[in-house]
Amino acid sequence: xxxxxxxxxxxxxxxxxxxxxxxxxxxGLVCGWNTWLADKTGIVRQEALGKTxxxxxxxxxxxxxxxxxxxxxxxxxxxxxxxALNQYLIPIKIKVMGYHGxxxxxxxxxxxxxxxxxxxxxxxISIVDVTENVIRSQALSDAARSLKESNNRDALTGLYxxxxxxxxxxxxxxxxxxxxxxxxxxxxxxxxxxxxxDTFGHQLGDQVLQxxxxxxxxxxxECDVFVRYGGEEFVVLLVKCSLAGxxxxxxxxxxxxxxxxxxxLPAGGVTCSAGVAVYDPKMPCSSEMLLSQADAQLYQAKRNxxxxxxxxxxxxxxx
Amino acid sequence: xxxxxEQMDALSEIANIGASKAAKQLxxxxxxxxxxxxxxxxxxxxxxxxxxxxxxxxxxxxxxFQKASGLLNAEVALLFHSQESRELVQALxxxxxxxxxxxxxxxxxxAMTEIGNxxxxxxxxxIADLLGGRVSLTIPVYVEGSFxxxxxxxxxxxxxxxxxxxxxxxxxxxxxxxxxxSLVITFSLDDLNSLLQQIxxxxxxxxx
Numbered sequence: 001x002x003x004x005x006x007x008x009x010x011x012x013x014x015x016x017x018x019x020x021x022x023x024x025x026x027x028g029l030v031c032g033w034n035t036w037l038a039d040k041t042g043i044v045r046q047e048a049l050g051k052t053x054x055x056x057x058x059x060x061x062x063x064x065x066x067x068x069x070x071x072x073x074x075x076x077x078x079x080x081x082x083x084a085l086n087q088y089l090i091p092i093k094i095k096v097m098g099y100h101g102x103x104x105x106x107x108x109x110x111x112x113x114x115x116x117x118x119x120x121x122x123x124x125i126s127i128v129d130v131t132e133n134v135i136r137s138q139a140l141s142d143a144a145r146s147l148k149e150s151n152n153r154d155a156l157t158g159l160y161x162x163x164x165x166x167x168x169x170x171x172x173x174x175x176x177x178x179x180x181x182x183x184x185x186x187x188x189x190x191x192x193x194x195x196x197x198d199t200f201g202h203q204l205g206d207q208v209l210q211x212x213x214x215x216x217x218x219x220x221x222e223c224d225v226f227v228r229y230g231g232e233e234f235v236v237l238l239v240k241c242s243l244a245g246x247x248x249x250x251x252x253x254x255x256x257x258x259x260x261x262x263x264x265l266p267a268g269g270v271t272c273s274a275g276v277a278v279y280d281p282k283m284p285c286s287s288e289m290l291l292s293q294a295d296a297q298l299y300q301a302k303r304n305x306x307x308x309x310x311x312x313x314x315x316x317x318x319x
Numbered sequence: 320x321x322x323x324x325e326q327m328d329a330l331s332e333i334a335n336i337g338a339s340k341a342a343k344q345l346x347x348x349x350x351x352x353x354x355x356x357x358x359x360x361x362x363x364x365x366x367x368x369x370x371x372x373x374x375x376x377x378x379x380x381x382x383x384f385q386k387a388s389g390l391l392n393a394e395v396a397l398l399f400h401s402q403e404s405r406e407l408v409q410a411l412x413x414x415x416x417x418x419x420x421x422x423x424x425x426x427x428x429x430a431m432t433e434i435g436n437x438x439x440x441x442x443x444x445x446i447a448d449l450l451g452g453r454v455s456l457t458i459p460v461y462v463e464g465s466f467x468x469x470x471x472x473x474x475x476x477x478x479x480x481x482x483x484x485x486x487x488x489x490x491x492x493x494x495x496x497x498x499x500x501s502l503v504i505t506f507s508l509d510d511l512n513s514l515l516q517q518i519x520x521x522x523x524x525x526x527x
Contacts, residue, residue, distance in 0.1 A: 064348045075447055077385075077440045077456040084430035085348055085411070108429065110458070137426055 020127035081109035154228040157213035165227040169287040183279040184246025186236040187294040191306040193232035208263040243278040250274040250309040271307035337442030359488030368484035376467035383435025390452030399500040432461040
């Protein structure tokens with residue numbers, strides 16, 4: 001049975017509002033549908049009246065909305081359906097090109113109890129289009145994300161910089177304490193880099209730094225963090241990695257550098273040394289201390305003749 | 320204020336039913352397991368309420384206010400620590416930027432208003448259902464500020480009245496985060512006595 005159409009008080013005004021307004025009776029049938037909704041949905045008032053939202057939009061299933069309606073009818077408690085948590089109530093295609101996959105109008109919805117002149121209890125639903133705000137907010141987030149990303153990168157090599165490493169490492173050490181994972185820290189330094197610069201010029205020096213970064217990046221896991229620490233010094237942070245694992249990885253990296261042509265120099269023309277330390281959550285230390293231990297080990301590798309790792313093996317380890 | 324053991328038990332039961340109703344709705348909405356409990360509850364003066372809430376006056380606080388009328392005439396507020404609630408909302412909506420990078424406050428306020436709206440509605444409608452009456456609520460309003468400013472509003476602003484407070488300490492757990500909050504219902508002595516009378520009648524009905 002078609003429900004009685006309810007004219008809102010001042011329905012001319014309701015038709016002029018820049019927002020959607022519609023009424024549902026307790027059985028979920030539409031009994032009011034303003035001009036804004038007709039314009040935006042392409043469903044004219046006469047077509048909408050007497051139908052449920054499921055009939056107008058096959059597949060319409062919004063448990064939050066269903067509960068909100070129950071609350072409104074049972075207790076008269078108004079309900080807010082935020083865009084942040086619901087995105088939209090009624091699927092309305094937006095005409096402009098979608099942004100970040102947004103192709104449907106983003107809506108902020110409010111539901112209140114409305115008692116009509118004939119004492120019928122109805123849910124008054126208003127819909128505000130907040131699509132522009134959402135798009136603006138996403139654009140702002142993208143800009144901030146991109147700015148943050150560039151602030152965290154070294155301009156020459158594209159690797160992470162110290163600023164990023166300090167934040168990342170502090171955070172991971174905290175996590176590591178709760179999940180009991182070790183983190184291996186490798187400090188690598190290109191051997192005789194000053195001599196390369198002085199002999200072949202800064203342009204080749206830069207090329208060496210770039211090639212070296214690219215070579216090692218390709219040999220690390222996605223979850224590892226590779227940082228240009230400064231000058232020709234680099235840090236590799238290996239999550240869930242023991243000291244033995246860190247030493248083995250450092251040896252692989254050093255071997256790869258030694259056997260590859262870097263810059264315009266032949267294989268063996270560029271070598272590097274590495275110091276390895278490990279963060280063990282059973283014996284926690286600060287990020288500064290971890291780096292300083294790895295740096296001290298690098299110094300030992302340099303003293304041992306360069307192109308090597310210190311320590312060279314982990315006593316007590318099976319591997 | 321001294322309540323009988325039965326009255327306190329009844330209030331605790333009502334609070335926990337309301338909380339589990341809210342948690343169910345939040346789980347459906349957020350498509351994640353949301354748990355909510357009411358581990359602490361007190362009813363009494365401003366001093367007793369403040370003792371239970373135990374928040375420093377300068378602490379940043381987020382609040383959703385709704386006014387109740389009908390069976391219960393009261394000011395209802397859900398209070399959360401601002402930072403905890405923002406972290407929860409960011410986790411729920413998938414925002415991955417540190418808070419200081421982008422002012423997403425409008426976005427978060429809106430989400431918190433809805434979460435508060437669900438919790439307040441669920442708790443108040445549970446009271447109404449169990450006591451067999453009707454409680455209407457006004458549209459929720461979100462406010463952020465220091466705890467002392469929020470508390471000042473709860474006490475009636477610049478025209479404070481003698482108020483009694485029912486405080487339910489809530490614990491909301493979602494997306495591996497715990498957010499501790501308080502649902503505070505403030506009423507006049509008459510309205511409080513009226514609520515207690517309704518509870519007594521309900522208890523009598525239950526035991527008969």
